[in-house]
Amino acid sequence: MKKNMAFVGMFGSGKTEIAINMAIKLAKEGKNVALADLDYVSPYFRSREKKPLMEEFGIKVIVPPGKYVWADTPIIPPETFGILSNKKITAILDVGGEEDGIAVLGYLKAFMKNTAVYFVINTKRPFTDTVENIIKYYEKLRNRAKVDFDYIVSNTNLGSETTEEIIKEGEEIVEEVSKRTGVPVAFTAVPSFLKDCDCKFEKFVLERYMELPW
Amino acid sequence: MGEKIMVKGTEAIGEAAIRAGCRVYFGYPITPQSELTEYMSRRMEEVGGVFLQAESEVATVNMMYGASSVGARVMTSTSSPGFSLMQEGISYMANAQLPGVFVDVVRGGPGLGDIQPSQGDYFQIVKGGGHGDYRLPVYSPSSLQEAVELTIHAFDVADKYRTPVVIFADGMMGQMMEPVEFPDPIDPGSLPEKDWALTGAKGRNARYVTSFDIDPYKLEKMNKNLQEKYKKITEEEQKWEEFMTDDMEVLFVAHGTVGRIVKSTVKMARDKGIKAGLFRPISLFPFPYQRLSELADKVDIVMTVEMSAGQMLEDVKLAVLGKARTPFYGRLAGVIPTPGEILEALMKELGR
Secondary structure, eight states: OOEEEEEEESSSSSSHHHHHHHHHHHTTTTTTTTEEEEOOOOSSSSSGGHHHHHHHHTTTTEESSSGGSSOSSOOOOOOHHHHHOOOEEEEEEEOSSSSHHHHHHHHHGGGGGTTTEEEEEOSSTOOOHHHHHHHHHHHHHHHHHSSOOOOEEEOOOOOGGGGGGHHHHHHHHHHHHHHHHHHOOEEEEEEGGTTTTTOOOOEEEEEEOOOOOO | OOOOOEEHHHHHHHHHHHTTTEEEEEEOOOOOOOOHHHHHHHHHHTTEEEEESSSHHHHHHHHHHHHHTTTTOOEEEEEEEHHTTTTHHHHHHTTTTTOHHHHHOOOOTTTTTTTTTOOHHHHHHTTTSSSOOOOOEEOOSSSSHHHHHHHHHHHHHHHHHHHHEEEEEEHHHHHOOEEEEEOOOOOOOSSSSOOSSSOTTTTTTOOOOOSSSHHHHHHHHHHHHHHHHHHHHHOOOOEEESSOOTTOOOEEEHHHHHHHHHHHHHHHHHHOOEEEEEEEEEHHHHHHHHHHHHHTTOOOOOEESSSSSSHHHHHHHHHHHTSSSSOOEEEOOOOOOOOOHHHHHHHHHHTO
């Protein structure tokens, strides 16, 4: 089992929510967790917004230094290399969306031996609504990152309007993607208000941490 | 309508434009709306449209002028400094009576501005950032479903009145995600033919698209025609939402993202026994003065909330005309006000 996890995918696939939830879960289990926010492509809704919250759980949160934390500049904090290599730390990478966001993994490749890459998919998002489209972007992202993906994460949702049926529909599509690519499905993410729903794959219950201002 | 999907604001607006029959997009990337440019680069290829990344915003707006003059439904999107660069061309388009949809995802502050949400470009967008006597219809959405509807509406208004139209958004509207339902797409070929467009004069009299006449009397006539058009738009195109105004004692006025935040404030105020209401202008030009004036008759306080230093406030004052007090609460530079701090500002006004 690789000790680190990197969450990758298209814009808005749910990488950040899953990364934060995973970090908190592992921290609660007593692991020494560090999360690196490597999203330098999206200006909003990044895990750095929840740094104080994660720190309450004892998670080390790695973000660009000082005032540059809110800048839209491609900063890769140097501590990232340290947490990937340090055997005592479980590192979680929250990677930016699409081809430009995932390019950072190519840069980190020499340090990625101990990191499992999770491809997060929401089939209710544009461009990843069908098996064919998902595979198209799976190839594009993999080629850009120059690393292989270890797992798929089924994260099909419509935010607060998610239903059990929507989750199941997503699982079916993702299962087919898994068959064709040979990449296994690690788990299905479900919102906490559907925590009792039936899932085909292992269930990972998500709290919503990224809030809107109203 | 199709099934619901989960979209970002920028994608909602881009897809709505495609559904409205827009097949020509010009743009230059700028945060926080680059995802819209990127979305169009993918979707225009899929629908057989034109996506062109210009060398600058100045080039973009002049490409809009050209493509619009041959009859295409055209669109661009930008953010504050980019919109500033487009002003000369927008003024030309206004007087040449060329339709086109501009999406401005406003950034925080003058100058470079940060990439956080703001409404500080109200004067520029609503009152005319370019030169001369012109106005632009402006729509400010406060949800992504509304952004879809207003984007499609913007294309219809642009064609109906032959004018550029602006969607006034901010980074929150652009970057947030919500489930959205899109209407069925319009076939661009089914749109009514534009009897003024420059489509080749073979077999008919030549048409003429220009923003200028060297004869001042004729130019004045052109200008007066524009004013007639704005009068008609003012009469026919006002849009707003009222929230809990029936029994209100105090009235908030807020648009876009802040309009949505203030809805939460209204509910919080009512929990404390203060009957608050909200007037949310959706069309900023034409501003719904008449309706706001009627509502102002019912209250002593009309409180404006903006992510600016108080710009829409001037329109609120023009509507209220001294009939009620018009306090203001605003945050600047991309700081988003919380429902709680707005309530606190109201309590201070009420002396409680």
